[in-house]
Amino acid sequence: MKLTEAEWQIMKALWEKHPATAREIMERLPAGVKWAYTTIKTMLTRLVDKQVVSEAKQGNTSVYDPLISQRKARLSAFRSLLETAFDGAMGPLVHFLVEEEQLTPKQKRELARLVEDQAKGETK
Amino acid sequence: MKLTEAEWQIMKALWEKHPATAREIMERLPAGVKWAYTTIKTMLTRLVDKQVVSEAKQGNTSVYDPLISQRKARLSAFRSLLETAFDGAMGPLVHFLVEEEQLTPKQKRELARLVEDQAKGETK
DNA sequence: AGAATGCTACTACGGCTGTAGAAGGAGTAG
């Protein structure tokens, strides 16, 4: 399921600690983000509609839980980028990553190490 | 500048060969994509408004050119993903990439090689 | 000249997004 930019904000707050009420989510949003309470409610409702979040009543208050993991959401966002911007192939992305100064030397070394570790584990 | 999914299709066709007319772009779209000619014109107009494409008259026909490179568009899309889905940090993304089976063994080796090459060139 | 073709500019329209206000029920402090 595709999340919008604003929805990611909500979801991040929710993944961080859940279940959570709308108010708790509001408090956990990044400092810069100042949405009205009802804005958050609206987005939560939409997320529930999208089946990305579940809603349960606790007294008169709704309590929300993520229905998809951050991992899954990331995967989906990543795939989408790959698809639209890199012809769906890792090749161009890898190339881009390495070429575009996207990595600090440290990250490059870390990446190299991680990749090597993984590569080693595989049958050729 | 942020491109939408549909705009990426147009842009890809345009990067492939340009300058190009709307009709040429139409012909160069992936087989699956069947947009009306005017749809393409509309999107081109919007891209011109967004200053992502330039338009020049050749007789009574418009000829379009990309104003941003594919590299730059990719960079921007990539940054946006990084920002919204990976907390703006390469660390989580790298981790994700290596963990999530996003790479075939071959790609991992290639990535490792590329990364090493780059890492070598740098002052530690 | 008349008809067909091709291009342009303008208009449209439903759905999604960001952002919220308003109204109303319920618990709580006085």
Added chain:
DNA sequence: CTACTCCTTCTACAGCCGTAGTAGCATTCT
């Protein structure tokens, strides 16, 4: 009982996106 506070649901609205139709002007075939 009354006022305040908090939560909920409904409604709104502008802007962007996907997708195109229509009308009008120029060129070209017959």
